[in-house]
Amino acid sequence: MTDTPLLKVRDISKFYGARIGCQNVSFDLWPGEVLAIVGESGSGKTTLLNCLATRLMPTSGAVEYRMRDGEMRELSRMSEAERRFLMRTDWGFVHQNPADGLRMAVSAGANVGERLMAVGDRHYGKIRETAGDWLRRVEISTDRIDDQPRAFSGGMRQRLQIARNLVTAPRLIFMDEPTGGLDVSVQARLLDLLRGLVQDLGLSAIIVTHDLAVARLLSHRMMVMKDGLVIEQGLTDRVLDDPREAYTQLLVSSILQV
Numbered sequence: 001m002t003d004t005p006l007l008k009v010r011d012i013s014k015f016y017g018a019r020i021g022c023q024n025v026s027f028d029l030w031p032g033e034v035l036a037i038v039g040e041s042g043s044g045k046t047t048l049l050n051c052l053a054t055r056l057m058p059t060s061g062a063v064e065y066r067m068r069d070g071e072m073r074e075l076s077r078m079s080e081a082e083r084r085f086l087m088r089t090d091w092g093f094v095h096q097n098p099a100d101g102l103r104m105a106v107s108a109g110a111n112v113g114e115r116l117m118a119v120g121d122r123h124y125g126k127i128r129e130t131a132g133d134w135l136r137r138v139e140i141s142t143d144r145i146d147d148q149p150r151a152f153s154g155g156m157r158q159r160l161q162i163a164r165n166l167v168t169a170p171r172l173i174f175m176d177e178p179t180g181g182l183d184v185s186v187q188a189r190l191l192d193l194l195r196g197l198v199q200d201l202g203l204s205a206i207i208v209t210h211d212l213a214v215a216r217l218l219s220h221r222m223m224v225m226k227d228g229l230v231i232e233q234g235l236t237d238r239v240l241d242d243p244r245e246a247y248t249q250l251l252v253s254s255i256l257q258v
């Protein structure tokens with residue numbers, strides 16, 4: 001264990017012209033910790049996630065990440081190439097729509113293998129074997145290894161996207177509504193799988209969701225956003241069982257349409 005956070009977020013704000021995306025968000029994420037960001041539509045969840053994952057440049061504030069060698073690096077000071085390398089190796093990003101995170105016209109095996117090649121694996125047989133292992137781990141039959149994700153169901157595509165992200169043993173995964181748009185029964189199976197993988201691998205994760213059941217099942221800690229601000233944060237069970245803010249109470253009692 002370490003006494004340094006994996007991610008240090010200080011006063012992140014993002015404005016779109018005069019409109020607030022998110023404002024003054026600060027928190028630390030610790031190794032092995034899963035943080036859920038919840039709130040109704042338009043509250044700033046995706047804006048914040050994209051600022052953290054360097055997909056958007058914040059208007060102000062700083063995000064520091066502890067590299068594998070232990071050094072804390074400020075993300076905005078990294079070169080584009082360094083950020084891209086981080087994204088392909090030590091980080092993962094699971095999109096709500098699997099087509100945004102997969103290459104739909106190459107095989108399932110190549111989708112997973114591509115990430116291994118990014119970390120320097122060159123041995124075809126070994127890459128294929130590891131890809132097969134990961135397909136099994138996400139409950140996709142290895143006889144589908146040469147099929148393109150176009151031929152997969154929504155749930156299979158999402159599981160393939162997860163395998164592609166996890167194959168390089170990243171330390172931090174960002175997820176944007178990972179179970180959104182799936183049938184309820186498919187969602188339940190995916191959540192189970194995700195929970196097992198996150199636990200087994202000791203992953204840190206930041207999950208944006210409007211679904212409090214997803215937050216309950218996957219996260220240790222949660223942040224509630226409203227109009228771009230974090231209005232409440234704490235351990236997930238505490239926030240859900242004993243919400244302090246009136247807005248969180250409304251969310252929890254499902255009076256708000258999120």
Ligand SMILES: Nc1ncnc2c1ncn2[C@@H]1O[C@H](COP(=O)(O)OP(=O)(O)OP(=O)(O)O)[C@@H](O)[C@H]1O
Pocket residue numbers: 016019020021022039040041042043044045046047048210
């Ligand atoms: N590209 C953009 N240009 C201008 N305004 C934007 C842009 N993206 C988001 N916004 C605004 O920023 C605010 C926060 O939006 P954001 O998408 O982060 O919320 P969200 O909580 O993720 O919502 P949802 O759950 O619907 O995706 C909203 O007022 C939104 O209209």
